[in-house]
Structure formats: structure tokens, C-alpha cells
Amino acid sequence: MPGRSSHSTHDRIRSAILIALAIIIGAIGWSGFVLALPAAMLFPALWAMSASRWAAALVSAGYFLAASRGLPQGVANFYAADLWPGLLLWLAASASFVIVHVMLWTGRPGKAQSEAGRAARYLVAAVLMALPPFGITGWAQPITAAGVLFPGWGWWGLIATAAGLAMMTSRSWPAAAVVLTGFWFWSAASWTAPTLPEGWKGVDIELGQSLGREASLQHHRDLIATVLSFSESSTRYVVLPESALGFWTPTVERVWRDALRDRDITVIAGAAVLESRGYDNVLVAISAREARIFYRERMPVPGSMWQPWRAWTGYAGGARAHLFANPVVGAGGNRIAALICYEQLIVWPALQSMLQAPEIIVATGNGWWTSGTSIVAIQQASTIAWAKLFGLPLVSAFNR
Structure with missing residues (x-):
């Protein structure tokens, strides 16, 4: 019994840390600074590290709610009302994101084949949140960071980013994070704004x-x-x-x-x-x-x-x-x-x-x-x- 209690406490502490990190990267990645977008690519790692489906739900909610934090105030401005309608819409909009990621979450696998399956599950969640009907409220998608990490790569850059996101769900996520950070720094050092077409x-x-x-x-x-x-x-x-x-x-x-x-x-x-x-x-x-x-x-x-x-x-x-x-x-x-x-x-x-x-x-x-x-x-x-x-x-x- 003491061992089980200790394990449960460890899971709660880890879950609290993951939720806090999800909120932080949601807020930073979707702060409105284009070069900050790659911070959102840590989300798959936090989702994959969740100790339970319930923890994965809270991690997903923390990330999405932090990324879309301007919605309650925006709705209040639009309707000249108090914050309550905006808060309700904010929570409702997060529901599809949370549901998709909770349904496709799986525990930490013990075999390489299962680990590949978890990466595939995350990519399925990403695709579902990119396309209607879930994609209608599919904000805060980490794949958007492709333009910062791989400017000018086009579809190859999108594929490379998707591969990086999949790797972030595996045990090799620290190596994937190092590689992606290298591309991030290289891009930031040579960053230029998009051109304005002539005329x-x-x-x-x-x-x-x-x-x-x-x-x-x-x-x-x-x-x-x-x-x-x-x-x-x-x-x-x-x-x-x-x-x-x-x-x-x-x-x-x-x-x-x-x-x-x-x-x-x-x-x-x-x-x-x-x-x-x-x-x-x-x-x-x-x-x-x-x-x-x-x-x-x-x-x-x-x-x-x-x-x-x-x-x-x-x-x-x-x-x-x-x-x-x-x-x-x-x-x-x-x-x-x-x-x-x-x-x-x-x-x-x-x-x-x-x-x-x-x-x-x-x-x-x-x-x-x-x-x-x-x-x-x-x-x-x-x-x-x-x-x-x-x-x-x-x-x-x-x-x-």
C-alpha cells in the first residue's frame, strides 16, 4: 500500500508539472510573435508523457485554453457584454480539441512497434483537428510552426514538421527537440519578413x-x-x-x-x-x-x-x-x-x-x-x- 500511494503521488506531481508546462507553451507559442510558434511543438511530448487519459485531457485543455486565451475578452467586446458568454464559448471551443486528443491518447508503450503506434495516433489527432468538422475550431495547431522551422521548404517542410511532431511523442523526444531547436535558431538568425508583391x-x-x-x-x-x-x-x-x-x-x-x-x-x-x-x-x-x-x-x-x-x-x-x-x-x-x-x-x-x-x-x-x-x-x-x-x-x- 505505501508503494502504491507513493506511485500515485508521483503521478499527480508529474501531471501538475505537465499541465503547467502545457499552459506555458500554449501562451508562448501563440503570443502573436511568429518566431515563437515552434514552442508549441512541445505539446505532443507533454501529451505523450501524461500518466493517464484524465491527465492527457488536462494537458490538452491547458494548452488549448492558454493558446486561445483572448477569446473571452474578444467575445465580450463583440457583444458589448460581460465575460460569461466568452468564457462559455472558450470552454466549448476547447471541447473538440480535448476530446480528439483524449480519445487517441495511449499509455507509454513498452515496445518500439507500440511507440510507433502512439506517434501515428498523434498524427491522426493532428489531421482530425486540421480538417472539418473538428478543424472548424482547430486553432493552435503546432504544424503552423513549419513556416518558422523550414522557410521555403514548402510541402517538404510540412512533412518534416509532421515527422518532428511524431518524434516528440517517442522516447527520443529530447533528440528530436535538439534537432528542431537547431532549425529554429538557424531560421531566427536569418529571418526576414515575407516580401510584398510588386505593385x-x-x-x-x-x-x-x-x-x-x-x-x-x-x-x-x-x-x-x-x-x-x-x-x-x-x-x-x-x-x-x-x-x-x-x-x-x-x-x-x-x-x-x-x-x-x-x-x-x-x-x-x-x-x-x-x-x-x-x-x-x-x-x-x-x-x-x-x-x-x-x-x-x-x-x-x-x-x-x-x-x-x-x-x-x-x-x-x-x-x-x-x-x-x-x-x-x-x-x-x-x-x-x-x-x-x-x-x-x-x-x-x-x-x-x-x-x-x-x-x-x-x-x-x-x-x-x-x-x-x-x-x-x-x-x-x-x-x-x-x-x-x-x-x-x-x-x-x-x-x-
Whole structure:
């Protein structure tokens, strides 16, 4: 009995240490600094070291909740409410991550074959959290660190990172950590930001929550003046943030096309297109010659924008999710991977676009509701990592 009690105490102490470390690496890896992303790659080792399924659940929850810690405050800002709705959504969003990792957890194996099986189980969990339906809330994926560890390696870098994550679940994790740390330091020492494609300009603005809700002519005139300030330069494409144009209507189209008359500029800007059963969150491309819907968002923010239960209950409303549509769109002969706001936090929209060999990444967001959090910084860090992994130029435009 004394021996059993001692063993139980040891397991509790080890579990407490693993949970604390999971919280720390979740907070550091997803702090919004792109070069900190590889810290998240310690998570598989902590998950694998868990003494029980219950301990693995707490390790997974600690990591995910720390990584997504800005969500309660962001939701409170969005709904102008107290923290309780955000806390409930925060816990609900963590559920899929915890459930997947708990179901696929297995105890420390005694044979090499079983150890390989555990690595395979972790990779299955990673894939499940990268793809719908679990991937809809699949934030904080360590695989995103591939862009920091192996910039320019493309799919080979993704494979190398997946192999590193698998190794972190084995007894050889210290050696794997040393090797990955070496790549991390080498990359940090020579790190450069993604390039801006020639002739493109992304415009950040600070209009707060009025963006997307302000429909006055003066609002559009102010944005037009900002765009036209680049007309004397070599800029040919100007990108404005998500929701910059508000609702996309024939009147808005006419105002913008008239303003761009005799100007060799194409504006790519966020807007909302009303449909009979809801609305589409889109990017539109506007020039003097034409105006068209450029991109329809594949994954709007669950809960606040995407509300599929409304259709299930016979009610209209909410943003539509075009889950696997338009992974690459065209502009001026360029193949563009567009990512709007929430799509930058999850894995599958970026990888789906990369399968189509884009030439430029365009990332937009409307982050006024993230005030006081690092959510926008995490979005930008993730997008930078994907751009660096595949060696692509990046254009970004955000509202705060």
C-alpha cells in the first residue's frame, strides 16, 4: 500500500508539472510573435508523457485554453457584454480539441512497434483537428510552426514538421527537440519578413466597430481618398480590410467605379453580400472597367457569424460557409490565395489554397473586437508562417 500511494503521488506531481508546462507553451507559442510558434511543438511530448487519459485531457485543455486565451475578452467586446458568454464559448471551443486528443491518447508503450503506434495516433489527432468538422475550431495547431522551422521548404517542410511532431511523442523526444531547436535558431538568425508583391499595397485602418456598419457616402469618400493617394505611385492593387465597404450594393459599386475612372488601380476590399438565406462575407475587386465578387469566405467565425443551426430550424440569417470553394482566385493574371480573418487561425483553408499553387497570399481582417487581446497578432503570425513556408509574397490589410 505505501508503494502504491507513493506511485500515485508521483503521478499527480508529474501531471501538475505537465499541465503547467502545457499552459506555458500554449501562451508562448501563440503570443502573436511568429518566431515563437515552434514552442508549441512541445505539446505532443507533454501529451505523450501524461500518466493517464484524465491527465492527457488536462494537458490538452491547458494548452488549448492558454493558446486561445483572448477569446473571452474578444467575445465580450463583440457583444458589448460581460465575460460569461466568452468564457462559455472558450470552454466549448476547447471541447473538440480535448476530446480528439483524449480519445487517441495511449499509455507509454513498452515496445518500439507500440511507440510507433502512439506517434501515428498523434498524427491522426493532428489531421482530425486540421480538417472539418473538428478543424472548424482547430486553432493552435503546432504544424503552423513549419513556416518558422523550414522557410521555403514548402510541402517538404510540412512533412518534416509532421515527422518532428511524431518524434516528440517517442522516447527520443529530447533528440528530436535538439534537432528542431537547431532549425529554429538557424531560421531566427536569418529571418526576414515575407516580401510584398510588386505593385501591391495593403492598407491598415483604425475605424473600430464602425467599419462595416458605417454606410454613409462620406465613409466611402474617405476610403476612396486613401486609395487614390497611391495613384501616382507604382501601386496597381490596393487591398482594404474585411468589411471595408459594408454591404455590397449597386450604389456602392457605382460610387467606386466612378471614383476609379481613368485610374489604373484595382481595389480589393471586404464587403457583405445579402442572400435570401443569409449573407456572404466576401472580397470584391473593383476597377474602372468592372466590379466583381473576388472571393467568398470559406469559414466565417463560428457562432458570431456562421450559425448553421438557424437554417436547421428554418430561420434565415448568419454568414454562409463556402467550405471548400474558391481556394485560389485570379487577379491581373496572378493566382491569389485569399484568407479572411478567422481563416487565418485554422489550418485547412491555407493548405487547401496551397494545393492549388498560388502566387500571392492576400489576408484581410476586421479585428476591432480583439482590442486588449493578441488575436490579430496571432492571425498575422500564422499567415506569415504559411507565406514563409511556401516562399510566397504576402499582402495584408486589417482594421483595428
